[in-house]
Amino acid sequence: MTQSTQNRESSSSGVATYPPTEQMLEEKIDKRTQEKTADRLRKAWETPKGWRYWSAVNNSEVGVWYSLTAFFFMMCAGVLALLMRVQLAVPENDFLSADTFNQFFTMHGSAMMFLFAVPMFEAISILVLPALLGARDMPFPRLSAYGYWCFLIGGIFVMGSILFGVAPNSGWFMYPPLATKAEGVGSDIWLLGLSFIEVASIAAAVELIVGVLKCRPPGMRINLMPLYGWYVLVVGGMILFAFPPLIAGDFLFELERSFDWPFFDPERGGDPMLWQHLFWIFGHPEVYIVFLPSIAIAAMVVPTVAQRPIVGYSWIVLSAVGTGFLSFGLWVHHMFTTGLPSISLGFFTAASEAVVIPTGIQLFAFVATLMVGRVKLNLPMLYIAGALAIFTAGGLTGVMLALAPFDWQVHDTYFVVAHLHYTLFGGMVFPLIAGIYYFYPFFTKKQMSVRLGKIAFWLLFTGFHIAFLPMHLTGLMGMPRRVYTYPSTLGWDWLNMISTVGAFIVAVGFLVFTYDLLRPKGKQPYTPRNPYNAGTLEWSHNIPDEAWGSRSIPYITSRYPLWDQEKIVERMDAGRYYLADAPEGKRETLITTVLDAKPIQVMRVTGPAWITICAAIFTGGAFIFPTFHWYPPAIVSGILAIACVLYWLWTSTAPIPEQKTKDAGLGLNLPIYASGPASAGWWGVWITMLGDSTAFASLIFGFFFYWTAKENFVPSGSDFVLASYLVLGVLSFAVTWATLVGARALNRRGSTKTARNLLLVSALFTIAGTALFCLSVVNSGLEPTSHVYPAIIWAIMVWTVVHTAVGLIMLGYCIAGATFGKLTPEHDADLCNVTLYWHFIIITVVVASLVIGLLPRLL
Amino acid sequence: MAKNRENEEVRTFAEEADSLWLITFACSIWAIHFVVCYGAAAFVCAKWSSNPAVITNMRVGLGIISVLALCAVSYIGWRSWVQWDFLDDYDYEHDLAKEEHRHEFLGHASFLLSVISFIGVIYVSLPILFLETCQ
Numbered sequence: 001m002t003q004s005t006q007n008r009e010s011s012s013s014g015v016a017t018y019p020p021t022e023q024m025l026e027e028k029i030d031k032r033t034q035e036k037t038a039d040r041l042r043k044a045w046e047t048p049k050g051w052r053y054w055s056a057v058n059n060s061e062v063g064v065w066y067s068l069t070a071f072f073f074m075m076c077a078g079v080l081a082l083l084m085r086v087q088l089a090v091p092e093n094d095f096l097s098a099d100t101f102n103q104f105f106t107m108h109g110s111a112m113m114f115l116f117a118v119p120m121f122e123a124i125s126i127l128v129l130p131a132l133l134g135a136r137d138m139p140f141p142r143l144s145a146y147g148y149w150c151f152l153i154g155g156i157f158v159m160g161s162i163l164f165g166v167a168p169n170s171g172w173f174m175y176p177p178l179a180t181k182a183e184g185v186g187s188d189i190w191l192l193g194l195s196f197i198e199v200a201s202i203a204a205a206v207e208l209i210v211g212v213l214k215c216r217p218p219g220m221r222i223n224l225m226p227l228y229g230w231y232v233l234v235v236g237g238m239i240l241f242a243f244p245p246l247i248a249g250d251f252l253f254e255l256e257r258s259f260d261w262p263f264f265d266p267e268r269g270g271d272p273m274l275w276q277h278l279f280w281i282f283g284h285p286e287v288y289i290v291f292l293p294s295i296a297i298a299a300m301v302v303p304t305v306a307q308r309p310i311v312g313y314s315w316i317v318l319s320a321v322g323t324g325f326l327s328f329g330l331w332v333h334h335m336f337t338t339g340l341p342s343i344s345l346g347f348f349t350a351a352s353e354a355v356v357i358p359t360g361i362q363l364f365a366f367v368a369t370l371m372v373g374r375v376k377l378n379l380p381m382l383y384i385a386g387a388l389a390i391f392t393a394g395g396l397t398g399v400m401l402a403l404a405p406f407d408w409q410v411h412d413t414y415f416v417v418a419h420l421h422y423t424l425f426g427g428m429v430f431p432l433i434a435g436i437y438y439f440y441p442f443f444t445k446k447q448m449s450v451r452l453g454k455i456a457f458w459l460l461f462t463g464f465h466i467a468f469l470p471m472h473l474t475g476l477m478g479m480p481r482r483v484y485t486y487p488s489t490l491g492w493d494w495l496n497m498i499s500t501v502g503a504f505i506v507a508v509g510f511l512v513f514t515y516d517l518l519r520p521k522g523k524q525p526y527t528p529r530n531p532y533n534a535g536t537l538e539w540s541h542n543i544p545d546e547a548w549g550s551r552s553i554p555y556i557t558s559r560y561p562l563w564d565q566e567k568i569v570e571r572m573d574a575g576r577y578y579l580a581d582a583p584e585g586k587r588e589t590l591i592t593t594v595l596d597a598k599p600i601q602v603m604r605v606t607g608p609a610w611i612t613i614c615a616a617i618f619t620g621g622a623f624i625f626p627t628f629h630w631y632p633p634a635i636v637s638g639i640l641a642i643a644c645v646l647y648w649l650w651t652s653t654a655p656i657p658e659q660k661t662k663d664a665g666l667g668l669n670l671p672i673y674a675s676g677p678a679s680a681g682w683w684g685v686w687i688t689m690l691g692d693s694t695a696f697a698s699l700i701f702g703f704f705f706y707w708t709a710k711e712n713f714v715p716s717g718s719d720f721v722l723a724s725y726l727v728l729g730v731l732s733f734a735v736t737w738a739t740l741v742g743a744r745a746l747n748r749r750g751s752t753k754t755a756r757n758l759l760l761v762s763a764l765f766t767i768a769g770t771a772l773f774c775l776s777v778v779n780s781g782l783e784p785t786s787h788v789y790p791a792i793i794w795a796i797m798v799w800t801v802v803h804t805a806v807g808l809i810m811l812g813y814c815i816a817g818a819t820f821g822k823l824t825p826e827h828d829a830d831l832c833n834v835t836l837y838w839h840f841i842i843i844t845v846v847v848a849s850l851v852i853g854l855l856p857r858l859l
Numbered sequence: 860m861a862k863n864r865e866n867e868e869v870r871t872f873a874e875e876a877d878s879l880w881l882i883t884f885a886c887s888i889w890a891i892h893f894v895v896c897y898g899a900a901a902f903v904c905a906k907w908s909s910n911p912a913v914i915t916n917m918r919v920g921l922g923i924i925s926v927l928a929l930c931a932v933s934y935i936g937w938r939s940w941v942q943w944d945f946l947d948d949y950d951y952e953h954d955l956a957k958e959e960h961r962h963e964f965l966g967h968a969s970f971l972l973s974v975i976s977f978i979g980v981i982y983v984s985l986p987i988l989f990l991e992t993c994q
Contacts, residue, residue, distance in 0.1 A: 222879065223953045223964035313952065314964060317882075318971035325886035326979060329893045341904035341993040346986025347897050354982040358975055557956035595879060595961060708905045 017667035018599065019219060020555050024666055025567075029574055037581035038551065044582040045136070045548040048608045055608040057141040058547055063127030064443065066148045070123055073115035073155055075510070080108040080162070082507055085467075089500035091488035101484035102169035103186070107162050109172030113286065114194050115155045117428055118239075121293040122147070122204035124432075125232050128439060129208065131538035132226045134217035134556070134572075136549040136579070136589040139210045139680040142606045142648065143203050149616030150200040157624055158193035161186070171482065173279050176264035176272040180256055188257055188627040195250045196623040198243050205239035206687045208232050214680050215589060216597045217537075218578065220556040226536050227310065230317050231296030234324040235289050240687065241328065242285035244695030249278030251695075252702065252795060258626065261784045261791040263702070269713065269788035273338060274705050278698055280331035288327040291427035292320060295362060297435035298384045302366045304438075304534040305381040306373020309560055312365040319365070322358030326351060336407045345404045352402030356395065363388060378532065379453040380438035386461050387430030394422025397472070412482075415475025421468045430460075433513065440517075441527035445543050452516040459509030467502025470495040529569075535560025540569045552580035552665065553590050556597075578665045590664065591680055601674045602664050606652045615644035646813065654681060654829040656822065675829035685833045689840040692803075696844055699799055703792050703851055707859060714789055714856045718782075721793060725776035726853045730845060732769030733804065736762045737842040740811070744835050747818070750825045756818040763811040769845075770804045773797060777852070793852045800848040807841050810834040881942070882969045885935045885976035892928040892980050896921055896987065904993035911992070918987050925984040932980060936973030942966025 017024075047056050056062070084104050087096040096104065126144050130137055138144050161167040168186035170179035179187045212233045216225065252263040253275065262268035264275050303310045310316065329351035336345055366388070375381075397419040400406050410416060433456075440448050474495045479486065486492055530539040539562055542551065552575045558564035571577060579588055579602065591601040621637025657672035664670045676682055707713045739762040747755035777797040782790035814831050817823030823831055899917055907913040943966035945951070953964035 219956055221956060221958075221961040223961045224956060309952075309954065313954065314967045314971060317968045318975065321882060321968070322886065322972055322975045325883075325890055326975075328890065329979075329983070341900060341908070343900045343904065343986050343990045343993055344897060346990055347893065347900070347983050350982035350985055351893060351979065354975075354979045357978065559954050596958065708902050 020666045025555075025571060025576055027576070029576060034575055037575050040585065041548050041551070041580070041582045042546065044585050044587050045546075047547050052608070054613070055610050057145040057606060057608055057612065059126050059130050059137050059141065059144060060545075060547065060549070062141070062144045062148050063123055066123035066126060066144075066151065067120060069148075069152055069155065070116050070119040071514075073111050073159060074120075075514070076159055077108050077111035077116060078507065078510060080104045080111075082503055084108065085500040085503040087484060088486075088496050090497065091486050091493050093485055096484060098484045099169060100165070102482070103162060103165070103167040105482055106168045106171055106186075106190075107159070110168070110190060110194065111159060112424075113172065113290070114197055115151075115159065117290040117424075118201050118286070119151055119155075119197075120432060121235065121290065122201065122208070124297075124435060124439075125208050125293065126204070127443065128228065128538060129211055129232060130215070130549050131442065131541060132228055132536055133211070133215055133220065134537045134540070134550045134554050135211070135215040136553070136587065137605050138207050139215055139589070139591075139603070139605065140207050140684060142609055142612045142652070143207050143684075145609070146612040146616050147200040147203040147207075149613050150203075150619060151197055153616060153620040154193050154196040154200070154623070157620070158189055158197075161189045161193075173283065174253070174275070175279075176253070176256075176275050180253065180264055185627050188254070191250045191254045191257070192623045192627050195247060195254075196620065198247055198250075199619075201239060202243055202688070202691050205236040205243075205691075206684050209236035209240075209687050210680050210683045212236070213594045214591050214683060216556075216592050217553050218555050218590065218592055218597055218599045220592075220597045222595050222597075223313075224556060224559050226559070227299040227313070227316055227320075228296045231292050231299070231320050234320045235292050236687075238285050238289050238292075238324050238327070240691040241694050242282045242289060244691050244693075245278045245698040245701075246282035248695045248698035248702070249275055249282070251699075251799070252278075254626075255791070255795060258629065259785070261794065262788050263791055263795075265788075268786065269706070269710055269715070270791075271706065271709055271788075273335075273709065274702055276335050276338065277331070277705065278702075280334045281328070281698070283334065284331040285327045287423070288323055290424065292323065294387075294428045294431035294435070296320075297431045297438070298366060298387065299362070300534075300536065301380045301384050301434055301438050302369050303373075303560070304532045305378060305384075306369045306375055307533065308369065308373040309535075310365065311368040311372060312361075313559070316362050316365050319358045319362035322361075323355060326355040326358065330355060330402075333402055333404075333407070336404045337411045342404070349402055349404055353399065356399060359395065363392070379448075379450055379457075380434040382454070382457055383430050383434035383437065386457065387426050387434065389426070390422055390430060390461075390464065391426025394419060394424075394426050398423060410475055412480055413475035414471040414479045414481060417481055418468050418471035418475060421464075421471075425464055425468075433460075436517065438532075439538070441531050442538050442541050444521070445526050445541075445545055446521040446524050447527045447531070448516050452512055456509045456512040456516065459505055459512060461509075463502050463505025463507075463509055465502070467499045467506055470498045470502075474499070530562065535563035537561055540572055542573075551575055552577035554578075555666075575665075578668065580665055584658070590670075591674065591678075599664065599668060599670060600678060602662055602670045602672050603674070603680060604655065604657065604672065609648070609652070611644055611648045611651075615641055615648060618644055642809065646809070649813070650816075650822070654679070654827070656824070656827050673827055673829070675827065676832045679829050679832075681829055682833055682836060685836050689837060693840055693844070696799060696847075699792075699796055700847065700851055703796070703855070706788055706792060710788075714859050715787060718787075718789055718856070719780050720856055721782070721853045722776045722780050723853060725772045725779070726849050729769045729772030729776060730849045732765045732772060733842060733845045735765040736769060736807075736811075737838050739765070740835055740838050743814075744828065744831050747823070747828055747831060748825055752818060752823075752825065756815060759811055759815045759818060763808060763815065766804055766808045766811060770801050770808070773801050773804070773845075773849075789856070793856075796848050796852050800844055803841050803844055807834075807838055810837060879965065881935075881939065881965055882972055885932050885939075885969065885973040888928055888931050888935070889976040889979045889983075892925065893983050895924055896983055900993075908993040914992060918991075921987045922984070925980060925987065928980050929977060932973055932976045936970055936977065939966045939969035939973055943970050 047058060047061060087093050087101060126138060166184055166186055168190035170182050174190055212229045255261045256263050262270040264270045264272045299316060330348060332348040333352045401419055437448055437453055474492055477492060479492045526543050529543050551572050554568055554572050554577045561568050578590055587605045587607050588602050589605055590599050591603045592599050618637045618641035622634050622641055625634035661669045661671050739758045743755040743758035777794060782793055784791040784794040814823055814834050817830050899921055903913055903917045943963050950963060953960040
């Protein structure tokens with residue numbers, strides 16, 4: 001019998017003791033055992049001290065750094081807004097030059113979106129999600145840390161550019177030809193710096209999705225999951241489909257900026273509209289990516305305030321999922337004035353109106369919960385109430401703007417500025433502040449001041465309306481956006497002055513809030529453990545703080561365990577539930593099944609490390625050096641980043657455990673090692689590749705877009721990709737894929753030597769395939785700078801071979817694993833993940849070769 | 860045993876297909892319908908905007924596709940309704956730690972999403988009904 005069979009049987013015998021009976025949970029644990037196990041657990045999860053603190057990867061540290069950094073960038077972007085408001089306060093002002101003003105509004109939008117709104121969602125989720133799920137940590141803590149450091153480096157790079165007066169200045173949407181032709185490095189900073197951060201966002205999305213699906217506590221079935229989890233799942237999924245089109249767009253854009261490949265240049269067959277499509281396919285879902293997690297906070301606050309379960313749990317799930325889908329059908333409503341056929345505009349108007357239904361439903365569910373509950377108004381609820389009021393107003397102007405004829409009237413005026421700030425303040429900023437007040441006792445074990453909170457609220461709320469309500473009128477009176485000044489004869493003066501006054505009131509509100517957030521609270525006594533008598537698991541936190549997340553991982557039978565499950569906190573504290581001990585001194589968390597959260601694995605998670613910071617620095621180099629066209633250091637950085645990541649994976653992921661199974665508590669014996677779909681890593685790869693495929697699909701969309709929109713997309717007399725090379729290349733990759741699948745099967749059967757040889761064959765054919773694929777384009781005489789047709793073919797080729805090259809590194813990793821005993825018949829997680837990667841790559845290769853090889857010949 | 864493990868990927872998907880994926884089906888049909896309408900209109904209007912016959916054919920074609928999409932959404936809705944099984948126990952909250960509640964909850968959520976998708980498909984079909992030319 002193989003080891004894996006033993007694993008399976010011992011775990012199935014473990015399942016016999018699951019779920020735990022009341023009698024099992026009643027059993028007392030003596031004090032000494034409790035203390036001994038707590039000490040061991042504490043030691044395993046200890047946060048590094050002194051300068052080593054920065055090597056921490058625990059969600060509670062990374063989440064705090066992440067949120068404070070995002071908050072800092074928000075304040076920077078806010079200062080830019082204030083300076084712009086000063087400039088606009090009076091007509092014909094010369095406080096800012098036109099170019100500075102351009103840089104400021106570009107950076108204000110870019111920073112608020114990329115450096116604040118999305119990272120803030122990730123930060124808060126990293127902080128709160130494990131606690132909501134009673135988990136110890138996120139499934140891939142080092143990935144969170146890596147994401148954070150990437151975000152910090154990229155953020156400082158992008159934001160810092162403004163201090164040198166070289167910031168991007170073409171608007172946060174970077175429309176070509178303005179942005180492609182812009183002089184200086186501004187556009188490159190935007191493209192490369194933000195692409196770098198987008199990669200970090202996708203990493204966070206992968207981690208959050210896996211966290212929600214696989215790291216729930218035993219018993220927390222999908223119908224019992226906190227609503228926050230549902231929102232995170234939906235938003236994570238949206239990030240996977242929304243960010244990749246932008247990454248694909250960035251890829252094309254940067255190829256045009258750096259190498260003059262004319263994707264957006266109409267003179268050589270390109271089309272600036274492609275950028276607009278790719279940008280807004282990202283840009284509109286982005287709005288909901290920002291809105292949903294914030295409204296998720298409301299879904300946590302409202303039941304607590306009403307002291308009863310949420311009304312219409314299924315309706316809110318409908319709301320989240322429905323909004324997630326419909327939000328992808330809205331992007332053209334940002335492009336109503338670009339001359340698209342009216343019938344196309346009609347579809348987007350229709351979808352934009354339809355999305356109001358799911359968006360509205362959740363708000364009604366909140367109101368209903370408040371109506372039937374016994375409301376105890378508190379500070380977080382005050383902000384939620386403000387949010388609902390503001391968001392509803394923003395939603396109403398949204399319904400107006402979604403109608404193409406109305407949009408034509410107010411497009412690019414301050415009416416749109418007013419609308420988007422109403423939705424973002426109501427949909428993001430206010431709920432976020434509510435969340436910070438609400439979760440503050442959980443984050444810091446102290447409380448913020450109610451009095452200062454109220455003062456800040458009224459300053460923010462009134463200031464906001466003073467600043468943005470008049471903008472509706474300014475816009476209707478015709479004032480365009482993004483002008484650095486205006487003449488006094490148009491009647492806009494007083495409205496602008498009022499807006500500026502309002503902006504400063506908002507700023508004072510933020511200062512009050514920031515002071516309250518950051519002021520030292522050393523002398524203040526600890527907060528009560530569950531200050532609002534909430535029902536969800538995060539309020540079982542330890543006071544004073546403990547780094548272990550949860551003393552023992554509970555068995556859950558309710559949506560509001562702290563209300564419904566008697567003695568749950570007491571039993572968690574006593575270590576009566578799962579994983580109360582860490583006898584091997586390792587950090588561990590439970591992996592459960594997707595639907596019913598049956599425990600299936602004790603997963604070892606990674607601990608503090610510097611390698612993640614090194615990897616982030618070198619990844620940063622690989623993105624930042626090309627901004628200045630310094631390619632050699634960029635390549636060196638890229639190689640070092642890969643080396644760091646390989647070292648990190650080799651030393652710490654899926655290590656072979658010293659024992660096959662372990663006692664997880666309550667008589668449950670679970671495997672420590674898992675591979676394939678049972679493991680979290682496999683899910684991570686699957687989800688990442690879903691995002692990657694979306695980016696690839698966007699490139700292919702580009703090809704079809706040119707074909708549809710351009711008269712002579714394949715100019716007559718053009719060369720074609722060399723068919724013989726291409727066919728041989730595809731066949732080589734087919735051999736790669738087949739031998740890899742064979743190697744995985746043979747390895748599992750125990751023929752490790754043959755498996756390793758097959759992997760070698762696989763690697764050799766990857767090299768051959770990659771070379772043939774390159775040559776088929778390089779030798780074809782297609783000149784990428786001459787026209788968009790060869791350029792898009794080159795771009796698809798480059799995309800494909802970069803992926804096969806990464807696949808080659810993965811194969812090398814498996815060969816090394818097979819050679820040095822990391823890959824064995826029972827421990828084949830790496831091989832499973834690499835096979836999964838290659839499933840996706842073989843599809844990419846086939847589609848790419850059909851599009852670049854076959855289609856141009858047919859067209 | 861090895862064979863059993865090899866099928867793990869397939870089996871996992873099969874289990875999921877029975878369940879969590881269900882709630883995405885109706886919306887996916889909406890999305891596909893949307894993309895088909897948008898793609899067809901963009902293509903026809905780019906290549907044959909001056910030929911009313913082609914546009915009429917496109918509108919008829921998309922009309923048929925819309926009806927098919929509505930049928931498909933209705934089918935998902937009906938299946939979810941059966942899974943929800945509301946009239947059996949009038950359970951609306953599904954908040955107990957029981958397999959049945961999980962099963963019915965997914966049916967319920969999927970049913971509601973079918974309703975939204977149905978409305979969404981109708982909305983998106985309206986321009987086909989009312990707009991007779993590309994401009």
